[in-house]
Structure formats: C-alpha cells, structure tokens
Amino acid sequence: DNKKLCLNSGEIIKMSDEMSMVFEAEDLEQASPATISRVGMIFCETRNVGWRPYRNVWLDSLATDFNGEFSAQRDKFEDLFEWLFPPAVFFVQNYCRIPAPVSIGMMCNSLLRLLSSCLNSPEGFAGDTDKVCEALFILALYWSVGAAVDGASRPKFDEYVLTLLEGKTFGNSKHDNFLSKNRSYDQEKYMIRKAIVVPQANEEGCSMIFDLRFDAKKGLWTPWVEAGAKTTIPKTATYNSILVPTVDTVRHDWLMNELLVNGYHVLVTGETGTGKSVGVKNKLINGMDEKYMSIMLNFSAQTGANQTQDIIDSKLEKRRKGV
Numbered sequence: 011d012n013k014k015l016c017l018n019s020g021e022i023i024k025m026s027d028e029m030s031m032v033f034e035a036e037d038l039e040q041a042s043p044a045t046i047s048r049v050g051m052i053f054c055e056t057r058n059v060g061w062r063p064y065r066n067v068w069l070d071s072l073a074t075d076f077n078g079e080f081s082a083q084r085d086k087f088e089d090l091f092e093w094l095f096p097p098a099v100f101f102v103q104n105y106c107r108i109p110a111p112v113s114i115g116m117m118c119n120s121l122l123r124l125l126s127s128c129l130n131s132p133e134g135f136a137g138d139t140d141k142v143c144e145a146l147f148i149l150a151l152y153w154s155v156g157a158a159v160d161g162a163s164r165p166k167f168d169e170y171v172l173t174l175l176e177g178k179t180f181g182n183s184k185h186d187n188f189l190s191k192n193r194s195y196d197q198e199k200y201m202i203r204k205a206i207v208v209p210q211a212n213e214e215g216c217s218m219i220f221d222l223r224f225d226a227k228k229g230l231w232t233p234w235v236e237a238g239a240k241t242t243i244p245k246t247a248t249y250n251s252i253l254v255p256t257v258d259t260v261r262h263d264w265l266m267n268e269l270l271v272n273g274y275h276v277l278v279t280g281e282t283g284t285g286k287s288v289g290v291k292n293k294l295i296n297g298m299d300e301k302y303m304s305i306m307l308n309f310s311a312q313t314g315a316n317q318t319q320d321i322i323d324s325k326l327e328k329r330r331k332g333v
Contacts, residue, residue, distance in 0.1 A: 061099075065091050068122045076129055081279040083143050090147045093200045094174060095121070098155045100188045101170050106163035110279055119153035127268040128226065136229030141206045145224040145231070148175070148209065152219055153265060169216040175205040207231070221257060223264065234260045255294055259285065266293050270302075 013025040025031075038046065069088055071082045080087075099114055128146045135142045148171075154210060156167050170184060179185040179201060189197055209219045209231045222231045234257045241255050253259065261280075266289075269276050278286045294304040305325045307318065 029255070053162070054115060056115060059115065061095070061114050064115060064122060065095075068126070074140060080129060080139075080143065083139065086140060087147065088145055090144060092196070094147070094151055095155070096169070096172060096195060097174060097185065097188050098151060098167075100192065101184060102155055102159055102163075102167060102313075104187070105170075105184060106159040107168055108158050109160050110158075112158045117155050117158060120157075121150050123269060123272075123274045124154055124265075125150040127272040130272055131226055133227045135226045138206075138229060141229060142226050145209075145229075146226060148205065149224045156220065164220055165218060168220060171219070172208070174200075174292055175208045177202045177204040196300045203254050223261070224251070233257075234264075253288060259289055261288050263293055265299065266290070267297065280317070 015023040015025065017023070030140075036042070065088070069084050072084050072087070096119070099117055102108065102117075103114075125147060128150060129143075150172070152168075156171070159167055168184075170275050171178050173182055173185070189195060209222055209224075211221055213222075213233045215235070216233050221233060223234050224230070225232050235249070235255065238249065243252055243254075266276055266278070270293075278290055280286050291306075294302075298304070305322065307321055309318075
C-alpha cells in the first residue's frame, strides 16, 4: 500500500507513482484478508478466463508493435486463431500424449511469443503479406501446441492439422467430436476453408510439417536441413566438442534463438540423453551475440534456493549503497 520494497539487506526501495506491481497467484490458501485488501488481489479461475483475452491483448498491440507493419492484418490473425487454434488444442488434449502438463493459456502464450518473434525478423518478408502471416502462424502453431506432444503423437497431430489446412474435415470422426463439444465454432465458415499455401512435406527426409520451416523472405516452405548438406569439423576439435547438425539440433537451435533474441525465457525439457545440455551450451557459448552473458548453474537434489542466489550474485557486479 505504501509502494516500498523492503529487501533482506535492510535496504528500502521507494517505487515511483508510475510503477505498479502485478502478482499472479496459483491460489489464495496462504493469503490473509489483510494481504488481499492491501495488494488488491483478484482471483480468476483459469477455465473462466480462457485463451481469448491473451489473443485479444496481442491483437490490440499490433497497432504499435513491429512499427505498425502488421496492423492491417489484425482481422487476418483473429480469423486464423478462431479457425485453427481451438481444434488443434482439442486434438492435443484428447488424442495425444502430453509428457508435461500444459494448460490452454500456456499454449496460447507460447504461440503468441513465437509468432511475435517470427514477425520481428530483421531479414524482411516476401511481398504477399497474407501468405506470409498465415504461414508463420501455422509454423508457430506447430511449435507451440504441436510441440507439447511426444514423438509418437506428432504424426497424428500433423495428419489432423493437414486436414484442417486442406479443408477435408468432413466425415473426420475426431473433428466431429470436436464440433459436438464446441458449439460456438463456426462450422459453416471453416468446414471448406483452405490455407493459401498448404505445406507439403515431400522433400527428401521430410515426412511431416515438423520437418519444414518457413522462409519468410522467400515465401517458401523448406526443409530444416537441405539434402546433401555438409558440415566441416575443425582438425583441432576434440571429440567431446564435435556437434554434427541434424534436423533436431537445427530446429531446436532456431527455436532458442528466435525466443532468446526477442527477450523471452526458454525452458528446454525432454528425456535423458536427448542432447538438451549440449545444444543449450553450444547455443549460449558459440551462437549468441557478444552483448549476451551466460551463467552456467549445475543443479542437484541438494541445491537450495539460497545457494542458487549466491551463485548468481557471485557473477554480478556489486554496487555500494549510494553509488
């Protein structure tokens, strides 16, 4: 209520009138009435909020973000969300295995972050803006909603989304189940709706849209790794430092880069022995601009919060009070 931050060191930081704080709480089990009244907490159930508020806030920001370049595509993006996002999420939640629980709000936020990163590309875009926006949305959909499933579920997700993009959902039992439980979905409008360009995974080594990326500058879907691509290993390289590019390493490197350079946090998850640590270390040490600084932390079952805080503090420059 007095807008003061009291730190453990005894230092008090006064917040200005322009500053405000937002607390996002999972529940209010430990909150006293005084805490609620002073902080001004409002508890909203996730199922009551839904995913559209996240989408609407992002759509409103198009007028000012990206230098206003995509403000005219607001209705286009809104239509893409209504067409593809609800059935894709329903399919993932009901017909796919999700190793780590992901809420619909998290899926929507992941899609928006990746889509924003793609739209913020410094390389420029092809002339057909509608085609580029739709393709980038499909790419972000695959690597947000589709990325939540395990490897065995990816072909099923890919097959279902392709039926949506090709307008061939009539008679599909899984889509009929979605329609029966989502009466607000505009069936007449989207039943025969087709993508401007349906991605075709017919290149050598490609079997799903997961194996393709969209080149926004050229306006083309291309494989992550071109057929016959070669890699050069330095003669002085040690055995444990050799990293041969594969489809997995290239696309994971791309995902990390898109999110990191645009200021988004990245958490890499997966089974043991899949190259998570190697890929992240290689990206942070060799693949980032000089303006970024990396801090490596090794966690174990005995690592505590205070120990983690001390490790991070030891890497930072210390400032004296009043300096």
